Amino acid sequence: VMASDPDRNRQRVHQLLERPGNEKCADCAAADPEWASYTLGVFVCQSCSGLHRNIAHISKVKSLLLDPWSASELEFMDSVGNNKAKAKYEQIVPAFYYCPTYKDCMLLREQWIRAKYERKEFMCVERQEPYSAGYREGFLWKRGRDNGQYLSRKFILSEREGVLKYFNKHDAKEPKAIMKISSVNATFQPAKIGTAHGLQITYLKDNSTRNIFVYHEDGKEIVDWFNAIRAARFHYLQVAFPGSPNSELLPKVTRAYIKEGYMEKTGPKHTEVFKKRWFTMDERRLMYFKDPLDAYARGEVFIGCKQNNYTVLSGFPSTVQGSHWQFGITIVTPDRKFLFACETEEDQKDWIAAFEAVINRPMLPREYAVEAYFKHKP
Secondary structure, X not given: OOOOHHHHHHHHHHHHHOOOOOOEOOOOOOEOOOEEEOOOOEEEOHHHHHHHHHHXXXXXXXXXXXXXXXXXXXXXXXXXXXXXXXXXXXXXXXXOOOOOOOOOOHHHHHHHHHHHHHXXXXXXXXXXXXXXOOEEEEEEEEEOOOOOOEEEEEEEEEOOXXXXXXXXXXXXXXXXXXXXXXXXXXXXXHHHXXXXXXXXXXXXXXXXXXXXXXXXXXXXXXXHHHHHHHHHHHHHHHHHOOOOXXXXXXXXXXXXOOEEEEEEEOOOOOOOOOEEEEEEEEOOEEEEEOOOOOOEOXXXXXXXXXXXXXXXXXXXXXXOOOOOOOEEEEEEOXXXXXXXXXXXXXXXXXXXXXXXXXXXXXXXXXXXXXXXXXXXXX
């Protein structure tokens, strides 16, 4: 008995999915894609298939398992596939360009898909001008430090000057803030900022961390700013660490925080009431804020490595009282103990794992300089 067409086609789909490259999503690398674009010839996950629907003039998607497929469509899928499409649409992705994965926010993934297939940015180097030129200016909505209102501010990124700056008045001669590229970081924070396009930019001022929160209505515009900052950072690092391979420089270009969330803390004498604060673990700086969107931290703690007598323990010394939350963490530094309380046991486990990862990592020469600064801070 001959296998019927639908059965034969289903078998064919399974064979195609076993080809090298097709076992993960062409756009975000999620495992086992169950959708495909039958106009582009790529296999994608369900979540990216939704983003392909936004470029329906270029990409038409179907479910590999639930939708009917014709022999000619499968023939086309067979002739392209993820590896071939990557070779075509990702010919010249700049080293600094942020290529998102399934762990990243929707905005980054959508703009990556549009950049590849709609704007063809990585097939033609002129189309990369907005983020690779080394200079960029424009307006972004910036959250006010004191009132939380978003106001339009002019921003200028200049690789030659090594700065990102913004101006409070459109015709102002002097910038309100000058952020050195050497200490700038940028990370998308849609949940925290409360807008899908929200970008948190941090920089060091007098060795303390400063936060600014910005967005732009146009998704391409804010992602171009992000990649322009990455380009400037990458070129700065190439000069600062000559001869270092890209594999060492690229993780330092921008970084996500190791962990963020609420804990309670008490003062140095451990007799004060525990207060709920928002904590951010960034490299070796543990910072706490009254509000997640504060411009600067109420305090910063340096967390060194175990060779230098930093440890993290579960629970509190027995004498401690006054925390509402039950799940304690003690961080022991050479100078003192810091006590924190978590709301749930799961939170406590996650924070301890984050602290251990930092403490188990040997210190870099530049981190010793930061530690010295923290020790002598007034």
